[in-house]
Amino acid sequence: MxxxxxxxxxxxxxxxxxxxxxxxxxxxxxxxxxxxxxxxxxxxxxxxxxxxxxxxxxxxxxxxxxxxxxxxxxxxxxxxxxxxxxxxxxxxxxxxxxxxxxxxxxxxxxxxxxxxxxxxxxxxxxxxxxxLDESVGIAGAVLCETLACVLNGYDRLEFAASSSALILGAGTVGLLWAQVLANSPCRKLIQTEPVDYRRDKAAQLGADLVLDPDADALSARVRRDLPDGVDFIIDATGSADAITQALPLLAPAGTLMIFGVCPAHERVQLSPYDLYEKEAKIIASKMPPNTLERSARLIESGRIACDQxxxxxxxxxxxxxxxxxxxxxxxxxxxxxxxxxx
Ligand SMILES: [Zn+2]
Ligand SMILES: [Zn+2]
Incomplete structure (x- = not known):
């Protein structure tokens, strides 16, 4: 072979x-x-x-x-x-x-x-x-593992109705997160992405507001809609710089989810005082422990646009x-x- x-x-x-x-x-x-x-x-x-x-x-x-x-x-x-x-x-x-x-x-x-x-x-x-049902096609089966990872991350967030979220990045992981959150009781979903083509996808697949982190005044624009900041920041870039840029936008009692895989040598700059003031949480999610079956059923439901x-x-x-x-x-x-x- x-x-x-x-x-x-x-x-x-x-x-x-x-x-x-x-x-x-x-x-x-x-x-x-x-x-x-x-x-x-x-x-x-x-x-x-x-x-x-x-x-x-x-x-x-x-x-x-x-x-x-x-x-x-x-x-x-x-x-x-x-x-x-x-x-x-x-x-x-x-x-x-x-x-x-x-x-x-x-x-x-x-x-x-x-x-x-x-x-x-x-x-x-x-x-x-x-x-998996044949109807999901190769795209659905290929994405099943990544979606299982996202479902593990989602479970760890303890997402509540009226929560707001900021997803960093609109690659495969960011777009799967956007669709999972769009199917959840998310009050406001903002997504950042530097590439035009990917921003268009994000707007199409569930985000309420899509921003270019390089061009837009990110902080001011997010706070115009969410003056207290966002409840959940989900990193789907694997870039320490993207996390460093977004972290001050966390709302009181907010949670940062480390999901994208950063190169091992990268470091995030953070203010311990800011996290203390907000009683913030930083959590991470690594690969799927036992969520593949759920992922398969969600893909079969047709609610995830795998072909996109x-x-x-x-x-x-x-x-x-x-x-x-x-x-x-x-x-x-x-x-x-x-x-x-x-
Ligand atoms: Zn992978
Ligand atoms: Zn073991």
Whole structure:
């Protein structure tokens, strides 16, 4: 089979690989499409190394069909269309035993340490696979994992009716957050995004007000509508500068959600006194612990405009360029998916 192998920082090679065999409790999956994510870009750039074991096939936003099932697999049959939860915890540490494998220190995550979705086939534990209705298409299945992450973040916010929110960034994550909040009792939803094309998407997909953080007087404009500030700031940029800029806009008793993955060396400037005055909270959300099933049902409901987010499909031969060019692609794409059979 064909696969794109991350061999070292700055290098992804197209290789002919053996088709893996499903072991006990595993399924063999035929990849229909796999999304290129900001974390793939961070791994490629060498900014994210924890839990990554090259040579490895990256790709954790996987739309697949079950090709074969290994021994002791119940309830899954060849031909089923599926999404994949990439997180595999050690199973024995306190985090794993409290159903939070995303916080395990010894994860063997698919697309980080185990071969992922930028190949024609992969194997995965059957318990990490969630069947999806065919009607959601490849875009719906590709976004299922990211939406599961957003639902985990949403649960951690304890969002209340009459809350206001500011989402930083209108890439895949920001646009999924906007749609989840647009379906919630959110009083006012503001979104910032420097790229014109993405601001148009944000306005179309749920934000009440969309601002350019570089051009608009962000603070004055937000406070015109929300004089006390915003109840929830959700970072979907993974940029410490964006967080530093927005943090003073937090309302009393407000919460900052760290959601986008910042490069490990970045630092946010904050005023401890300001946070004290506001009794503010800073929380974070990391990967989906057990929200994939809910994400699948939400995507099947048709309330998430997946086709508006997956804006391009590329062949495996274009993988290295798609990962390396992740930042430049922001001008014209939201989510690029790889079709390993194209
Ligand atoms: Zn991702
Ligand atoms: Zn563990």
């Amino acid at each position: 064909q696969g794109g192998v991350f061999t070292q920082v700055g290098r992804i090679e197209s290789r002919d690989l053996p088709i893996p065999q499903p072991q006990r409790g595993e399924v063999l999956l035929k990849v229909a499409g796999c999304g290129v994510c900001g974390t793939d870009h961070h791994i490629f750039d060498g900014e994210l190394t924890r839990g990554v074991a090259p040579p490895v096939v990256l790709g954790h936003e996987i739309a697949t069909r079950i090709e074969a099932v290994g021994p002791d697999v119940d309830g899954l049959t060849p031909g089923q269309f599926c999404a994949v939860d990439p997180v595999i915890g050690c199973g024995v540490c306190p985090a794993c035993r409290s159903a939070q494998p995303n916080l395990c220190n010894n994860t063997t995550t698919i697309g980080y340490k185990l071969n992922g979705g930028f190949a024609q086939f992969l194997t995965a534990p059957a318990r990490n696979v969630v069947p 987010i997956v804006t391009a499909t590329r062949p495996l031969g274009a993988l290295a360029d798609a990962v390396a060019g992740f930042v430049d692609n922001r001008q014209s794409q939201i989510k690029v998916a790889i079709d390993p059979w194209a």
